[in-house]
Amino acid sequence: MLSKLSMQTRKERELLEQIDHERLPVHVAVIMDGNGRWAQKRGLPRVAGHRAGITSVRKIIEASAQIGIQYLTLYAFSKENWQRPAGEVSYLMGLIEEFVLKELDTLSKNNIRFKVLGHMEELSANVRTRLEEAIHKCQANTGMWFNVALNYGSRVEITDACRTIVRKIQQGTLDYAEIDENLISDHLYTASQPDPDLLIRTSGELRISNFLLWQLAYSEIVITPVLWPDFRKQHLLKAIIDYQTRERRFGKVINP
Numbered sequence: 001m002l003s004k005l006s007m008q009t010r011k012e013r014e015l016l017e018q019i020d021h022e023r024l025p026v027h028v029a030v031i032m033d034g035n036g037r038w039a040q041k042r043g044l045p046r047v048a049g050h051r052a053g054i055t056s057v058r059k060i061i062e063a064s065a066q067i068g069i070q071y072l073t074l075y076a077f078s079k080e081n082w083q084r085p086a087g088e089v090s091y092l093m094g095l096i097e098e099f100v101l102k103e104l105d106t107l108s109k110n111n112i113r114f115k116v117l118g119h120m121e122e123l124s125a126n127v128r129t130r131l132e133e134a135i136h137k138c139q140a141n142t143g144m145w146f147n148v149a150l151n152y153g154s155r156v157e158i159t160d161a162c163r164t165i166v167r168k169i170q171q172g173t174l175d176y177a178e179i180d181e182n183l184i185s186d187h188l189y190t191a192s193q194p195d196p197d198l199l200i201r202t203s204g205e206l207r208i209s210n211f212l213l214w215q216l217a218y219s220e221i222v223i224t225p226v227l228w229p230d231f232r233k234q235h236l237l238k239a240i241i242d243y244q245t246r247e248r249r250f251g252k253v254i255n256p
């Protein structure tokens with residue numbers, strides 16, 4: 001066990017040496033996928049994959065903060081996920097509640113800031129209370145932002161922004177001429193946060209799945225075949241190394 005641990009650390013150290021710390025992605029977003037398949041491969045119920053996925057969540061938050069990532073956004077539950085079997089939905093909600101309860105002290109001690117992206121008011125009172133406690137407890141922190149996208153849908157987020165903007169115009173607090181891309185960004189759930197530089201999707205699927213559609217306009221995308229419950233610091237490091245090989249042009253020609 002110990003030798004496995006030290007081998008893993010050596011691997012991580014080798015990967016860390018390949019990273020240019022001056023060019024880290026500021027914001028990393030992750031579509032955590034493959035929990036069900038991870039469980040299926042082991043002859044376990046799907047929810048066992050979600051439980052195993054929690055270990056990855058913990059490890060990736062810790063690794064991201066260590067590496068110096070400033071914003072980490074994890075896609076935990078989409079608006080569309082309510083259509084899963086009721087037992088799976090309630091298990092997932094229970095896991096999220098349990099995670100916040102167990103990890104809150106650690107998150108707070110590690111100076112991590114916490115934000116929920118999504119409609120919290122539609123969650124059960126228990127889950128909502130836990131999340132509100134966490135937001136409150138972490139509000140004075142100054143370290144990495146951990147965003148959890150929960151009951152989240154990007155089209156709903158953009159629709160919410162449109163509604164708020166129109167209401168402000170009707171109330172006379174905003175002029176139509178002031179609408180520009182920055183103003184729209186400022187009305188999304190991620191207001192005041194930079195757009196993700198890097199999007200990671202696990203389990204090999206090639207989809208965005210209604211996640212941060214506006215914010216991902218110029219993000220670099222890394223798809224890994226690794227299933228989320230197997231995703232560890234070394235996979236995050238590999239994704240960052242891959243990201244650092246990309247030439248980010250934002251639509252421009254670099255050397256005309």
Ligand code: FPP
Nearest residue numbers: 032033034035036037053054057076096099
């Ligand atoms: C996708 O796997 C995963 C999810 C829908 C849920 C992910 C959520 C967690 C790991 C809990 C998150 C908790 C916190 C606190 C961030 P899938 O079930 O769609 O897998 P499959 O495609 O293999 O079926």
